[in-house]
Amino acid sequence: MTVGIVGLGLIGGSLAKAYKRDPSVTVLGWNRTASTAEFALLDGSIDGVLTPERLGECDLVLIALYPQAAMDYLRDNADRFSRTGIVMDCAGVKRQICAFAFPLAAEHGFTFVGGHPMAGTQFSGYKYARANLYDRAPMVIVPPVLDDPDFLQRVKERLKPAGFGRINVTTAADHDRMIAFTSQMAHVVSNAYIKSPAAADHKGFSAGSYKDLTRVAWLNPDMWSELILDNRDNMLSELDALIDSLSAYRDAVRANDFPTLRALLEEGKRRKEEIDG
Numbered sequence: 720m721t722v723g724i725v726g727l728g729l730i731g732g733s734l735a736k737a738y739k740r741d742p743s744v745t746v747l748g749w750n751r752t753a754s755t756a757e758f759a760l761l762d763g764s765i766d767g768v769l770t771p772e773r774l775g776e777c778d779l780v781l782i783a784l785y786p787q788a789a790m791d792y793l794r795d796n797a798d799r800f801s802r803t804g805i806v807m808d809c810a811g812v813k814r815q816i817c818a819f820a821f822p823l824a825a826e827h828g829f830t831f832v833g834g835h836p837m838a839g840t841q842f843s844g845y846k847y848a849r850a851n852l853y854d855r856a857p858m859v860i861v862p863p864v865l866d867d868p869d870f871l872q873r874v875k876e877r878l879k880p881a882g883f884g885r886i887n888v889t890t891a892a893d894h895d896r897m898i899a900f901t902s903q904m905a906h907v908v909s910n911a912y913i914k915s916p917a918a919a920d921h922k923g924f925s926a927g928s929y930k931d932l933t934r935v936a937w938l939n940p941d942m943w944s945e946l947i948l949d950n951r952d953n954m955l956s957e958l959d960a961l962i963d964s965l966s967a968y969r970d971a972v973r974a975n976d977f978p979t980l981r982a983l984l985e986e987g988k989r990r991k992e993e994i995d996g
Contacts, residue, residue, distance in 0.1 A: 720877065721745045723769045723777035725792055727755050729839060730809050731783030732848025734881060735764045740850055741880040747773055755845050764848075774799040779877045781834070783809040785945055790819050793831070800829035805877055807834040811898060812949045813861050813891035821863050832874055833861030833891060835898070836883070841937040855884035861891045899953035904961065906943055907954075909936040 720743065724735045727750040738744045748765035750756045759765045767773070774780060774796055782789045789808045800806050806829055808816050813833045824831035838856035840847060858878060862871060865888060875886050889897075913936040921929060947954050971980040 720778045720880075721747065721776050722877075722880075723774060723780040724748045724765070724783065725769065725780065726750060726783035726788075727759050727765075727845050727848070728783060729843050729845070729847050729852075730836060731781065732759065732764065732845040733838075733850065733852035734781055734783065734809070734836070735759060736848055736850035737853055737881040739764055739766075744880055747777065750845075759845065771796055771799050775801050777801055778804045780804065780806045781809055782807065785942055786810045786812055786816055786949055787945065789816060793820050793823060797823055797827040797829070800827070802828050805830050805832055805874060807832045807860070807874075809834050809836055811835060811902065811946045813894040815949050817861055817891040824863070831863065833894070835859040835894065836881075841935050843939045843942070851882065854882040856882075857885045857887055858883040859887045859889060859894055861889060861894055865890070895950050896953050899950055899957045903943075903947050903950060903954055904957045906935045906938050907947070907958070908961070909933055910938065912936070 722734075722738050722744055724731045724738075724746065725748075727735060727748050731748070731750075735746050735748050738746050745767075746765045747767050747769035748756050748759050749769035750759075756765070756768050760768065769777075778801065780800060782792055784792060786808075789810055793806070793808075806820075806824070808820070808831075810816055813835065817831075817833045820831040820833070836853055836856065836858050838852050840852075858881075860871075860874060860878075862874065864870070871886075871888060878886065909932055913933050968980070968983055970976075971983060
């Protein structure tokens with residue numbers, strides 16, 4: 720199998736390193752900054768540079784770029800993808816990309832699948848890429864059709880060398896609704912929380928709770944701004960719900976209302992137990 724990786728940052732670089740663990744896989748890589756691809760070639764993470772002319776060789780092309788850049792790449796190379804291969808993006812939102820890419824793929828005769836590898840770190844860039852990033856991690860895919868088990872099995876087989884633990888199949892709309900809660904809100908809350916005036920003096924007073932809550936405050940502002948605004952309807956719903964909840968806690972604290980505050984905390988604890996066991 721030949722796999723093409725477009726974009727060799729944390730996500731794409733880790734995909735390249737993961738696929739290179741399988742000696743039967745040839746990995747080709749491209750990055751906007753050519754020196755990154757050259758370095759990946761030197762350190763053995765890729766077998767060659769993915770030029771436009773070599774896209775037709777790829778059984779699987781994974782596009783690890785920001786949403787707009789991914790759509791630009793798809794448009795610019797629509798006639799170069801293999802007609803028997805699979806092209807998949809790895810961006811954190813799916814509606815806009817899938818609405819653009821599904822008809823483009825049908826027009827030009829290639830197969831597109833929306834994808835979102837559910838793993839990462841607070842750091843970005845090739846230097847943080849690692850081969851085991853996706854081991855046992857979930858992978859969410861948005862196929863053009865949901866009721867073709869043979870096609871879904873083919874997608875899963877081509878993703879298998881990356882080490883994913885579970886492949887979740889969904890629609891673009893359901894993906895974006897859930898990702899607003901599970902990922903995008905977590906980054907916004909973390910990023911807002913660290914702006915407290917008390918944060919500058921936290922050393923010596925903080926432990927696991929602080930570290931857990933602030934880890935993803937260290938984010939890529941350009942990428943996350945694009946992802947959040949591409950999903951702004953779902954994000955506004957989540958933000959409104961959180962602000963309403965926080966207002967209830969604030970009102971109870973302001974009123975020195977122990978029973979109400981305790982009930983709010985008990986409700987949150989019970990909700991966590993119900994959802995996560």
